[in-house]
Structure formats: structure tokens, C-alpha cells
Amino acid sequence: MKNWVIIFGGLLISSSFLEAKQIGSGEDLNWLTQAERFIEMKDPSIRKVALGALLMGLSCGLIGSYVVTRRLSLFGDTLSHAVLPGIAVGFIWAGEKENFSLLIGAGIAGFAGVCCLSLLKKFTKIHEDSSLGIVLSAFYALGICLLTRIQKVGYTDQSGLDSFMFGQVTSLSSGDIISLLITLLLIGLFITINFRQLLVTGFDPQFSKSIGIPNDFLQFLLWMLIAFCVISSLQLVGVILVSAMLVIPAATASLFAKRLKNYLVLSSLLGAGAGISGTFFSFLGKGLPAGPLIVLFSAFLFLVILFLRPEKGIIVCWLKARSERSRIIIENTLKATFKILEQKDFQENEITSLEIMKKRGLSRREVEREIDKLASSGFCTKNLSANDEANLPPQTVMILTPKGWEYACKIVRNHRLWELYLTNEAQYEPDHVHEDAEKIEHVLGEKTVRQIERLLKNPKLDPHGKFIPSITDIHQGNLPRPS
Amino acid sequence: MVSGHSSYVMKHHDLPIEVHDLTVSYQKKPVLYGVDLEIEEGSFVGILGPNGAGKSTLIKTIMNMIKPNGGYVKIFGDRPRAGIKRIGYIPQKESVDWDFPVTVFDVVLMGRYGHHGWLSRIGKEDRNKASECLEQVNMLAYADRPIGNLSGGQQQRVFLARALAQESAVYLMDEPFAGVDAVTEKTIISILQEMKKAGKTLMVVHHDLASAKEYFDQLLLLNMRKVAFGSVSEVYTHELLQKTYGGKLAVLSEMATEVAKNPEP
Numbered sequence: 234m235k236n237w238v239i240i241f242g243g244l245l246i247s248s249s250f251l252e253a254k255q256i257g258s259g260e261d262l263n264w265l266t267q268a269e270r271f272i273e274m275k276d277p278s279i280r281k282v283a284l285g286a287l288l289m290g291l292s293c294g295l296i297g298s299y300v301v302t303r304r305l306s307l308f309g310d311t312l313s314h315a316v317l318p319g320i321a322v323g324f325i326w327a328g329e330k331e332n333f334s335l336l337i338g339a340g341i342a343g344f345a346g347v348c349c350l351s352l353l354k355k356f357t358k359i360h361e362d363s364s365l366g367i368v369l370s371a372f373y374a375l376g377i378c379l380l381t382r383i384q385k386v387g388y389t390d391q392s393g394l395d396s397f398m399f400g401q402v403t404s405l406s407s408g409d410i411i412s413l414l415i416t417l418l419l420i421g422l423f424i425t426i427n428f429r430q431l432l433v434t435g436f437d438p439q440f441s442k443s444i445g446i447p448n449d450f451l452q453f454l455l456w457m458l459i460a461f462c463v464i465s466s467l468q469l470v471g472v473i474l475v476s477a478m479l480v481i482p483a484a485t486a487s488l489f490a491k492r493l494k495n496y497l498v499l500s501s502l503l504g505a506g507a508g509i510s511g512t513f514f515s516f517l518g519k520g521l522p523a524g525p526l527i528v529l530f531s532a533f534l535f536l537v538i539l540f541l542r543p544e545k546g547i548i549v550c551w552l553k554a555r556s557e558r559s560r561i562i563i564e565n566t567l568k569a570t571f572k573i574l575e576q577k578d579f580q581e582n583e584i585t586s587l588e589i590m591k592k593r594g595l596s597r598r599e600v601e602r603e604i605d606k607l608a609s610s611g612f613c614t615k616n617l618s619a620n621d622e623a624n625l626p627p628q629t630v631m632i633l634t635p636k637g638w639e640y641a642c643k644i645v646r647n648h649r650l651w652e653l654y655l656t657n658e659a660q661y662e663p664d665h666v667h668e669d670a671e672k673i674e675h676v677l678g679e680k681t682v683r684q685i686e687r688l689l690k691n692p693k694l695d696p697h698g699k700f701i702p703s704i705t706d707i708h709q710g711n712l713p714r715p716s
Numbered sequence: 717m718v719s720g721h722s723s724y725v726m727k728h729h730d731l732p733i734e735v736h737d738l739t740v741s742y743q744k745k746p747v748l749y750g751v752d753l754e755i756e757e758g759s760f761v762g763i764l765g766p767n768g769a770g771k772s773t774l775i776k777t778i779m780n781m782i783k784p785n786g787g788y789v790k791i792f793g794d795r796p797r798a799g800i801k802r803i804g805y806i807p808q809k810e811s812v813d814w815d816f817p818v819t820v821f822d823v824v825l826m827g828r829y830g831h832h833g834w835l836s837r838i839g840k841e842d843r844n845k846a847s848e849c850l851e852q853v854n855m856l857a858y859a860d861r862p863i864g865n866l867s868g869g870q871q872q873r874v875f876l877a878r879a880l881a882q883e884s885a886v887y888l889m890d891e892p893f894a895g896v897d898a899v900t901e902k903t904i905i906s907i908l909q910e911m912k913k914a915g916k917t918l919m920v921v922h923h924d925l926a927s928a929k930e931y932f933d934q935l936l937l938l939n940m941r942k943v944a945f946g947s948v949s950e951v952y953t954h955e956l957l958q959k960t961y962g963g964k965l966a967v968l969s970e971m972a973t974e975v976a977k978n979p980e981p
Contacts, residue, residue: 302816426835433826436816436863439807440878442781444830487817491862496817 264517271516279516281410282402286508286527288413289466289478294504295420296462297483298497299455302435307362308350308456310476311369313463315346317376317472320397321383332408335397336464343460346372373472400471400524402512412465420458424497427451432493469508470524478504481531488535489542507531559606561675566603567612567641568648568674569593570633575699585618586629604631612637642702647674647682649695654685656696663696730793732757732802732886732917733778738787740770740777747773749941750787755919757885760912761945762922762932766961769939771921772808775888778919779805791886801830804884806875806892814864820874821859824850827881842881849880853907869900876907886917893922905931925957 274280300309319342320335327334346368353364380398424431434441434448442448459479466475482504483496490496511527540547569592570584589600607613613631633641651670655661661669686692686703695701735753739746748770755761763771776782778789788795791802804827827849828842850856853873863871872892879887893901908931912918919936922928928935928948935951937943937960944951944960 302813429829429838430834432818432822433829435813436818436823437807437812437826439776439781439811440805440826443779443803443805443807444801446829490817492819492822493817 267517268513271513278403281407282405282512282523283509285402285405285410285413285469286512286523287505288410288417289469290482290504290506290508290527291501292413292417292420292462292504293466293475293478294482294486294501295417295424295497296455296458297479297481297504298486298493298500299431299435300459300479301483301487302493302496303455305459306476306480307365309459309463309479311350311365311372312343312346312456312460313467313472313475314369314376315372316340316343316460316464316467317397318342318372318379319345319376320467321376321379324383325379332406332412336412339464339467340460342372342376343464347456347460376472397467398471398473399522400467400469400474402469402515402523405468409465409468416458416461416465419461423454423458427454428493431455435493470527474524474528477528478507478531481528481535482507485531485535485538488538489544503531503534507534562603563606563610563612564640564644564675566593566607567633567637568644570613570631570637571641571645582632583630584632586631601629604629607631607637612640644674646702647677649699649701650682650685650689650692651677652697653689653692653695653701657689666696730757731755731790732759732792733919734790734793735774735778736787736790738774738777738789739785740773740782741785742773746785747940748777751938751942753936753942753945755917757917758912758915759917759919760908760933761919761936762928762934763919763936763938764922764925764928764960765938765943769960771938772890774938775805775890775919775921778888779803802885804879804882804887806879806887806889808890809868809872809894814871816863818863819859820855820861820863820866821846821850823863823874824877824881827878830882845883846877846881849877850874852880853877854903868895869897872896873900873903876904880907880911884916887911887919889918889920891921891923893924893927901927928952 270276271279271283274283297309300306316339319338319340321338322342323335323338326338349368350364353359353367354361357364359367430441430446430451433444434446434451438448462479463475466478470478483500485503486496486499490499507530508527511530512523514530515521515523515526538546541549543549566589569589573584573588573592574581586597586600586604589595589604590597593600593603595603604613604615608615608631611634613633615629615631617627618630648670651673652663652666655666655669656663691703692701693703731754733753733755735751738748738751738753740748747768751774763774765771773782777784778791780789824846825838825842828838828845831842832838847856847859850859853876855870855873855877858866858870858874863874866874872895876892879889892904896904908918908920912933920932922931929952932948934945934947936945937951937956939960939962944956
């Protein structure tokens with residue numbers, strides 16, 4: 234019964250983020266002064282925390298690139314939870330919160346967790362995600378039991394222990410900074426020496442083995458470094474969120490990095506950026522925990538880049554689609570004007586908005602807007618003229634400029650050529666080709682058009698017997714154009 | 717059983733590949749039994765056999781990626797580790813992470829890694845070689861593309877360029893024709909033929925019986941043991957193919973009737 238109480242208590246602790254700590258003094262300073270204090274960096278405690286967050290961001294970003302490209306995210310999560318019992322045992326052993334023994338304990342527990350994973354993999358058919366789940370929760374539960382026990386039994390100085398759960402930047406010691414620095418140096422050294430080998434094992438493990446690279450040994454070293462990184466980052470973001478720092482900056486980098494080198498640089502910069510901005514915002518006011526804010530900032534950067542990245546970004550795609558739509562509308566209107574002029578055997582050059590309304594099947598307002606668009610792009614000039622029927626408002630009358638006329642001819646030519654191509658070369662029935670040509674006319678490039686013209690031997694008429702304005706006609710102004 | 721040209725090869729230590737009584741098993745389950753093989757310089761060998769016949773295992777054991785339970789492999793008379801640089805390798809496509817952030821050029825450059833020690837730098841010569849090999853497979857225009865953006869056939873050509881960049885004397889290839897369209901298959905086979913002309917020794921795992929007859933000079937029929945090894949005309953017979961595939965596959969009876977119709981000269 235008592236055990237259940239302990240477990241329940243542990244879960245209560247773990248679910249309460251109120252424990253997460255903020256930086257700075259307890260004084261109630263206004264956020265502007267706090268921001269100034271942070272930027273000046275005169276306060277040694279601020280310097281320490283900022284430096285710690287920076288180092289953590291860099292290490293997590295670097296090693297995280299390998300975590301993400303090798304699909305080890307769940308592994309990082311398991312490792313960070315598995316170190317918890319080690320920390321508790323380290324504490325019991327040292328009798329106080331002494332960094333060195335806690336780190337040793339965490340290291341041993343992490344190693345034990347990895348061993349459990351390898352054993353499960355070797356001797357069972359359980360899928361990797363399930364074994365990760367088993368090891369993660371079992372070690373974590375054990376850790377919480379031990380920690381709760383320590384708090385209930387009452388050691389002299391147990392106050393700093395829960396910082397490992399949620400991170401506690403206020404208790405960041407010089408020793409923590411040194412271990413973060415050592416971790417970063419080790420990771421940097423490891424990547425510099427083995428960059429090529431890591432690249433080839435990550436991409437093509439079989440080939441890598443064939444040229445004599447020790448895949449398993451490299452993998453083992455990588456695991457150890459991930460463990461170091463997790464353990465040294467615990468003090469800042471805590472057990473629960475540390476794996477986020479391994480995954481989020483690297484996943485953000487993966488959105489647009491095409492080569493591993495860029496991936497590493499971007500990921501570490503993003504990690505560092507999140508670290509600094511998270512601590513900065515945590516410093517601005519009371520009740521703003523640094524660890525969770527750092528993670529939130531990484532997630533925020535992820536979102537920003539998801540929207541803003543070039544080529545495939547959501548905003549860029551949206552803008553492209555919009556400009557494409559407006560181009561298609563312009564082209565359709567121009568095509569309509571060509572057809573109206575054609576119906577009048579090119580004897581007139583004035584087109585009224587009413588004619589376009591009939592041709593396009595649009596409302597008056599829509600047509601007016603289209604004419605305005607054409608006029609502002611320099612494809613036509615427009616005037617108002619009195620309506621024949623006295624009770625209606627005056628109509629807009631437009632005249633195509635030479636530029637607009639050329640564009641209109643081009644679109645009509647694209648449409649009719651494509652129709653002819655489909656009927657002659659692809660054996661479509663003449664009454665099936667219009668729909669297709671309606672779409673293709675907007676995307677046909679100059680080169681393709683010439684190819685089709687050559688293929689069809691410069692045709693004059695489309696399958697419906699209508700005339701096809703040719704490229705040379707357009708350029709030499711040979712067309713029957715309105716005077 | 718046809719056992720190749722071993723009868724008149726006197727200097728065994730000169731052979732690019734010598735396999736003697738090789739037995740390999742995975743977790744106590746034997747995959748290959750007592751395979752003997754002697755491959756001469758400049759051979760172009762196709763390895764045929766049903767799924768699970770141990771084709772990939774044989775190749776990996778020759779590459780020293782799998783430790784045999786019995787027997788040995790010698791590469792130019794040496795144990796494989798020493799000779800490993802002299803063998804180029806194309807693994808099966810499935811074992812590769814095609815989403816990895818790496819460009820086509822970087823992949824081809826990997827072919828040069830084996831020529832360098834752990835810390836020595838990749839130099840300009842290596843880069844030139846890589847471009848040259850990409851040119852050879854007609855993929856230079858794609859050098860800066862991420863490898864994941866390429867089609868299956870293009871990826872396979874990049875792998876061939878990487879193998880060329882290895883400048884090895886012997887090449888082992890695991891299904892280079894898998895998932896490749898007819899045009900690419902032609903390109904690949906013509907490059908392989910050029911490599912053979914340049915004096916390279918090639919062993920290729922292949923899955924298509926019909927084309928095997930035309931592509932290769934020699935065939936190794938494998939089904940957990942060596943069924944037969946020799947020139948195409950000696951080995952590509954109804955009887956031996958039946959023995960290799962155990963008559964289980966539909967394609968075999970098709971091929972068998974075809975062979976019966978036009979007996980090989």
C-alpha cells in the first residue's frame with residue numbers, strides 16, 4: 234500500500250510543472266530593467282546560465298543531427314528517462330547533492346538502460362519501439378520511487394534533486410558548466426575526426442562495412458556521447474524535456490539542409506539560439522521557467538521555419554499559388570477579348586465590359602476588377618462610355634495595347650495548338666480536347682510550343698476550324714489586328 | 717557437376733577470389749554449405765539462385781562482412797581484410813537510407829574513402845575522379861542534387877559511379893538491376909561490359925534468368941550450396957536450372973520449356 238502511495242506521489246510531482254524554476258533574484262523588477270540586466274551580462278549568475286544554455290544548445294544540436302538522421306529520437310528519450318534512478322542512487326551514495334557522484338550514477342544507469350535495450354533486441358522479437366517503451370517507463374518509475382523515498386526519509390540537503398526532473402537553472406554550478414563544456418568538446422572532436430565515417434555509415438551501412446569502417450564501434454561511441462549530452466543537460470531542462478533538445482533543432486534543420494555539414498551547423502545554431510532566447514525570456518518575469526521556455530523556443534523556431542523556408546515553405550507556396558491564380562485569370566480574360574474580336578472579324582478594336590461578361594459568364598463587378606488588373610499591367614487602356622440603354626449605368630470600354638494583343642494571341646495559340654496536337658498526335662476526339670487545353674495553355678513554354686509547331690508543320694487551323702495565330706505572325710505583326 | 721576452369725589454374729594465390737569449403741550460418745541456421753569457388757581475373761560472373769539461396773551471404777562473406785563458420789576466402793592470395801581495398805561493392809538498395817542528407821557528388825566521393833586513412837583529407841584528385849565517374853554514368857548534371865530526389869534507376873547509376881570511383885580490381889554487386897527500367901538496365905550493363913574490358917573481375921547477383929544468359933560470361937548457380945559454376949553454355953541447362961530452383965518457380969518451367977525449344981550450342 235505504501236508503495237502505491239509513493240508511486241502516486243511521484244507521478245504527482247512529475248505532472249506538476251510548478252516545480253520548474255526561473256532565473257534571477259526574487260525581487261519584483263520590471264521586465265525592461267530585467268532585459269537590460271540580461272543584455273549587459275554583468276551579473277555573474279546571468280552569465281553562467283546564458284553560457285550553460287548556449288553550450289547545451291550547441292551540443293544538443295550537433296549530436297541531435299545524428300539522432301534525427303539515424304532515427305534515434307526514441308532512443309534519446311529512453312536514455313534521458315533511464316538516467317533518473319542513477320541520479321537517485323548517486324545521491325544516496327554521496328549523501329548529498331554532489332555533482333560528480335550524481336553524474337557517475339546517471340552514466341551507469343544510462344549504460345544499464347542501453348544494455349537492456351541490446352539484450353531485448355538480441356533475445357526477443359519485440360519491436361524496437363516497444364522495447365524502448367518498456368525500458369523507458371521501467372527506469373523512470375524506479376527513479377521516481379527512489380527520489381520520492383529520498384524526499385520522505387529526509388536527507389539533509391535533498392532540495393536540489395527535483396531539479397533533475399524539470400531542470401533548475403538557479404542551481405547551475407560551475408561544475409555543471411564545466412561538464413557541459415567537456416561534452417561539447419568531446420562531441421566536436423568526435424564529429425571532426427569521424428565526419429566522413431559517420432556520413433557513410435549513416436547513409437549506407439553495408440558499404441561502410443565493406444570499406445572497413447567499424448560501424449558498431451562508431452554507433453557505440455555515438456550512444457555514449459548522446460548519454461553525456463543528456464546527462465550534462467539535465468540540470469538545465471530536466472529529464473522529461475531533454476530529448477526535445479536532441480530532436481527539435483535537428484528536425485528543424487532537416488527541413489532545408491541538403492548536406493550533412495549544413496545540417497550540423499544549422500542544427501547547432503538553432504539549439505544555441507533557442508537556449509539563449511529561452512533563458513532571456515525566463516529572466517523577464519516571475520514564474521517563467523527557463524528549461525521549458527528553451528524547449529518552447531525550439532518548437533517556435535521549428536514552426537517559423539516550416540512556414541518561412543524557401544522553396545517548400547507554407548507561405549512561399551501560398552504566395553506562388555496566389556500569383557499563379559492571378560496570372561491565369563489575366564490570361565483567361567485576354568483570351569476572351571481575342572475571341573470577342575475574332576467574332577467581329579477583327580474589324581473593331583473596342584471591347585465593352587458587357588461583352589466580356591457574356592463571354593466569361595462573370596458578374597459585372599468581377600469583370601470590372603479583371604479589366605482594372607489588365608490595365609494596371611499595361612495590357613489595355615480603358616474608358617467609360619454612355620450605355621445605349623438609358624436606364625443602365627455607363628459601361629467600361631477597353632482597347633488592348635500592343636503588349637496585351639501579343640499576350641492574347643500567345644494564349645489562344647497555345648490553346649489551339651494543344652487541341653490540334655491532342656487530336657492529331659494523341660488521337661483524342663475533337664470534342665474531348667477543350668478541357669485539357671484550358672489547363673495546358675497556361676503552362677506551355679515557348680520551347681514546347683515551337684516543338685509542337687514543327688511537329689504539326691506550322692498548322693493554320695485548329696480541330697474546330699479556327700485560325701491559329703503563329704509565333705512569327707505575332708512577332709512580325711502580320712496578324713489581322715484591330716486598327 | 718561443372719567446376720569451372722580450376723583444372724588448369726596452377727598459381728592459386730594469383731586468383732582474385734578463391735573460396736574454399738565455405739560454410740556460413742545465421743544464428744545456427746546454415747545458409748551456405750561447403751562452397752568452393754575459384755574466380756579468374758577478368759571474369760564476368762552472374763550469381764543466380766532462388767530467394768534465400770545465400771547469394772547476398774556469399775558476397776558479404778567474400779567481403780569479410782560476415783564471418784564464416786568454416787572454410788576460408790582469399791583475395792589475391794590474401795585473407796580478405798588485407799585485400800579489402802581491392803574489392804568494390806554495391807550493396808542491395810534496401811539497405812540504404814535514401815532520405816539521408818547527402819548529395820549525389822558526396823555519395824560518389826564515398827568511393828574514394830577506402831583509399832584514405834582515418835584522418836587523411838579527401839583531395840582535389842579524389843574530387844576530379846568522382847566527377848569523372850559521374851560523367852561516365854551520365855549523371856554529372858545531377859551532382860548537387862540530394863540523393864533522395866533521384867529516381868530508382870538514377871540512384872543505381874550513382875552507385876555504379878561510386879563503385880567506379882573505388883578503382884578496385886574486383887567488384888561484387890548485389891542486384892544492381894533491381895527496380896531499374898529497361899533503358900537504365902542497358903546503360904548499366906554496357907558500363908559493366910566496359911569494366912570487364914578494362915580487365916576488372918565482376919561478380920553480380922542477378923534475379924532474371926532470361927537476361928542472365930545474355931549478360932554474363934559465366935554463371936554460378938547457388939542454392940545453399942554450389943549447384944554449378946562455369947561458362948553460360950555449360951551451366952545454363954534445363955537440368956541444372958531445375959536443380960537450382962527445385963522446380964518450384966513458375967518462371968523456371970517457362971525457362972525450361974524455352975531452353976528445351978532452343979538448346980544452347
